[in-house]
Amino acid sequence: MPDLPPLTALERELEARLGGLSPARRRINRDETMFRAGQAAGQRAARRWRTATFTTLTSMGTLVLGLVSLAPWAGIHRGNPAPQLAGDTTLPALRRPLAPVPTGSGPATSRLGSSPVATTEYLRLREQVIRLGVEALPAVRWAPLPETTGLTAGSWRPRPSAGEPGDHSSWQDNQNNKTKQS
Amino acid sequence: MEPNRISELGGWFEQEADALVLYARQWLDPHAAEDVVQDAFIDLMNCRRQPDHPKPWLYQAVRFRALKSLRTGQRRSRREALAAGEAEPCLEGTAAQALDAREAGLALAGLDPGEREVITLRIWGGLKLEEIAAITETSVATVFRRYRDGLAELRNLLEPPTSCPTCPH
Incomplete structure (x- = not known):
């Protein structure tokens, strides 16, 4: 504080x-x-x-928008055309008019296999079931077993005795003897 | 707000509010001055970091707000404020006192604005010259000079020199 001159008595009195x-x-x-x-x-x-x-909601919204725009599938949402597979992937069965599935002589499962033809057949059948319901399934016909392959009472024969054709017991005895000797 | 903080601020209010209103009435009418003082206290209570010296802070806040209000023209003009001040005396005193409060208020209002501000801050605000210099953004020497000049002017206004019968003029 600079050196200031003191107030006079009159000033002090007025101040008071x-x-x-x-x-x-x-x-x-x-x-x-x-x-x-x-x-x-x-x-x-x-x-x-x-x-x-x-601020929090804005940041979260910005973050979500950023994540959405960075996602690989975002092109679909932005209206870009979806990536197309090369070649014609339409199944032939879908382009052709639906035709009744020919019923074979055996069960339906016998027609399915691992070959492309069997797969196509299966897909056609599946498509029909999806569209028309279970009535579209082919009727299963149970074919009778052929007599040659069936086991009937007449086809039974007794076991051949020793020495007869078809008897393998001597061979079996030889095998047993070899085992014992060793 | 903590209870002890509230009581402390309440004490500041009881102690300084009247002098602050008087200080603000230099620029504003009584109602506007009270609004400004109330706002200054609200600011003080809501301060994140409380000032080290609340008293000079309050005067500075009132000055800032009053001048801002005056500049923006939201309040009545200075002349209207003085008229309102004449209607409502800014000082009070007992009948036994030597000075008439109304005359003293009018004499104070007739001072130069710089002198009036310094005298108000010094006598009724009880601030030091350094604190007044900080509030008015002037030097201590300027504050002291204004103070002395203001006191002399007040003496002239309140106690006009009696004419000496022996003097020729």
Whole structure:
């Protein structure tokens, strides 16, 4: 503080007389001011929460949009044509009019196999079932077994005795003897 | 807000609110001055970091708000404020006191704005010259000079020199 000259006696006296007067009494009161301060603090806290919520939601939205745009399948959502497979992948059965499945002599499963023809056949059958229901399945015909392959009472023959054609017991005896000797 | 903090601020309010309103009435009418003081207290209560010296802070806040309000023209003009001040005396005193409060208020209103501000801050605000210099953004020497000039002007206004019967003029 710079060296300031002291006040004169007259100045000090006037200073004291002025200091004896007090400012006019205010009309605002402490409680009202405190209430308004609390209100302002509450509004500020609410504004802070609103800002935080808005920021969080905006960032999350931006993040989700970024992830969606970076995803490999996003082209579909953007309206780009889906990638096409090379060549004609339409099954022949879907282009042809549906034709009744020819019923074979054996069970339906006997017509299926691992060959491409069998797979196509199966797919055609599947397509028909999907469209028309189970009635589209071919009727199964149980063919009678041929007599030559069947086992009937007349086809039974007794075991050949030793020495007769078809008897393998001597060979079996030789094998047993070799085992014992070894 | 903590209870002890509330009581501390309540004490500041009871102690300084009247002087702050008087300070703000230099620029604004009484109602606007009270609004400004209330806003300054609300600002103080909602400060994240409480000032080290709340009293000079409050005066600075009131000055800033009052001048801002005056500049934006939202309040009545200075002339209207003075008229309202004449209707409502800014100082109070007892009948036994030597100075008439109403005359002192009018004399204060007739001072140069810089002198009036310094005298208000010094006498009714009870601030040091350094603190007044910081608030008014001037040097301590300027504050002291304005203070002395203001006191002299007040003395002239309140106690006009009596004419000497022996003097020729």
